[in-house]
Amino acid sequence: MVDCGLTFNSPLNPAHDKDEYVKRHELVAADPSFIEDRRDQLAGIIITHAHEDHVGGIPYLWERFKQPIYTTKFTAEVLRRKLSEVEFGHLVDIVEIEPLDEFTIGPFSVKWLPITHSLPEPCGLMISTPAAKVFHTGDWKLDSNPVVGEGVNRDHFMHLASLNVDAMVCDSTNALKHGNSVSESACESGLYHYINSAPKRVVVTCFASNIARLITIARVAQKTGRRMAVFGRSLVNMIGIARRTGYWPEDCIMIDRRHVGYLPEEEVLVVATGSQGEPRAALGQLAKDTHRDLSLSAKDTIIFSTITIPGNEKPIEQLVNAFIARQIQVVQAHDAVLPIHASGHPNEQELKSMYQWVKPLISVPVHGEPEHLQRHGEIARVTGVKSSLVGQNGDLFQLSSPVMIKRGVVNAKRIAVKR
Numbered sequence: 001m002v003d004c005g006l007t008f009n010s011p012l013n014p015a016h017d018k019d020e021y022v023k024r025h026e027l028v029a030a031d032p033s034f035i036e037d038r039r040d041q042l043a044g045i046i047i048t049h050a051h052e053d054h055v056g057g058i059p060y061l062w063e064r065f066k067q068p069i070y071t072t073k074f075t076a077e078v079l080r081r082k083l084s085e086v087e088f089g090h091l092v093d094i095v096e097i098e099p100l101d102e103f104t105i106g107p108f109s110v111k112w113l114p115i116t117h118s119l120p121e122p123c124g125l126m127i128s129t130p131a132a133k134v135f136h137t138g139d140w141k142l143d144s145n146p147v148v149g150e151g152v153n154r155d156h157f158m159h160l161a162s163l164n165v166d167a168m169v170c171d172s173t174n175a176l177k178h179g180n181s182v183s184e185s186a187c188e189s190g191l192y193h194y195i196n197s198a199p200k201r202v203v204v205t206c207f208a209s210n211i212a213r214l215i216t217i218a219r220v221a222q223k224t225g226r227r228m229a230v231f232g233r234s235l236v237n238m239i240g241i242a243r244r245t246g247y248w249p250e251d252c253i254m255i256d257r258r259h260v261g262y263l264p265e266e267e268v269l270v271v272a273t274g275s276q277g278e279p280r281a282a283l284g285q286l287a288k289d290t291h292r293d294l295s296l297s298a299k300d301t302i303i304f305s306t307i308t309i310p311g312n313e314k315p316i317e318q319l320v321n322a323f324i325a326r327q328i329q330v331v332q333a334h335d336a337v338l339p340i341h342a343s344g345h346p347n348e349q350e351l352k353s354m355y356q357w358v359k360p361l362i363s364v365p366v367h368g369e370p371e372h373l374q375r376h377g378e379i380a381r382v383t384g385v386k387s388s389l390v391g392q393n394g395d396l397f398q399l400s401s402p403v404m405i406k407r408g409v410v411n412a413k414r415i416a417v418k419r
């Protein structure tokens with residue numbers, strides 16, 4: 001089994017929900033019954049990277065599988081932290097893999113191929129069995145300078161062509177976007193521009209797991225004579241994990257959040273959680289002026305170094321309006337003239353490159369809405385892939401002849417999970 005994620009529910013009818021926040025923040029996962037029913041055939045669970053939509057389901061669902069987990073060091077550390085909060089956590093066997101390791105799990109031989117995304121140690125998986133060979137990309141982009149870790153090495157993927165890969169299971173998130181994605185390293189110029197020209201305090205919000213972005217912000221703080229502090233539990237946790245796994249540079253020093261209020265305004269740089277409009281996160285508290293360590297005022301600056309995840313437009317707009325009403329300046333990635341956010345997913349040109357390198361017989365677009373999967377399938381076909389199997393949740397993909405999709409044979413409803 002590759003990955004075991006979790007997501008937030010979207011309100012079914014936002015206009016009429018009395019408690020939209022509760023509904024939106026209900027945690028949901030894919031119903032794992034199909035795999036649970038075949039647990040005797042399950043050899044193990046591989047986690048490709050530490051994002052919630054790939055690892056977040058484990059603390060809720062692992063007891064239904066009870067198989068070892070194979071993953072790299074950073075993801076293992078994120079997972080151990082999550083498992084420390086559940087009763088069965090100590091029973092989970094986590095096997096740490098080094099990128100480029102090859103490992104046998106039951107009848108599967110798996111090679112971990114380092115790739116680039118938007119957090120440390122993302123890996124694609126070359127899965128070989130006597131029946132077929134599948135390259136599972138995980139989430140990825142082609143970044144020659146990802147700030148943390150090595151730039152992508154195309155030789156690893158060009159080599160796969162010689163293995164005659166049957167199917168490539170691949171990320172579709174940005175298949176509708178032309179050209180190439182922006183490199184993570186390009187965010188430094190934009191963040192420097194906005195932070196350097198800010199007259200008073202600066203608060204940047206970004207995804208907690210984006211260690212590269214956090215390091216870039218810390219570097220910009222050094223260059224602009226500001227001191228960096230962190231507001232919000234998930235940021236503190238992630239930076240702690242980055243420290244323990246050797247990804248946090250020792251010279252990136254942070255100050256205690258309780259000292260921020262005593263600094264000259266032009267020396268303050270806070271990184272805060274809550275970029276998606278979560279009212280209880282640090283940014284939500286700053287918007288309502290209820291944060292215990294800092295009260296913002298006119299001419300302070302908020303920088304959204306993130307994207308708006310579809311469905312969160314309304315709460316983010318409310319947050320932005322609350323700041324603007326208090327004359328606090330807001331910079332959002334979509335209207336910034338210089339890049340302050342880089343997506344971690346491949347645009348059309350990157351997908352084409354990957355198909356040209358790997359040359360699979362079959363493309364299996366995953367990780368996206370139907371329009372993304374459809375477009376991804378077309379991109380694969382124009383790049384010379386013989387067949388694209390564009391499916392839906394609940395479909396079974398038959399990868400050896402006859403190649404086909406068996407529609408809707410698996411119950412793939414979403415289930416609510418909670419502790």
Ligand SMILES: [Zn+2]
Pocket residue numbers: 049051117139344
């Ligand atoms: Zn991801």
Ligand SMILES: [Zn+2]
Pocket residue numbers: 051053054139367
């Ligand atoms: Zn993902």
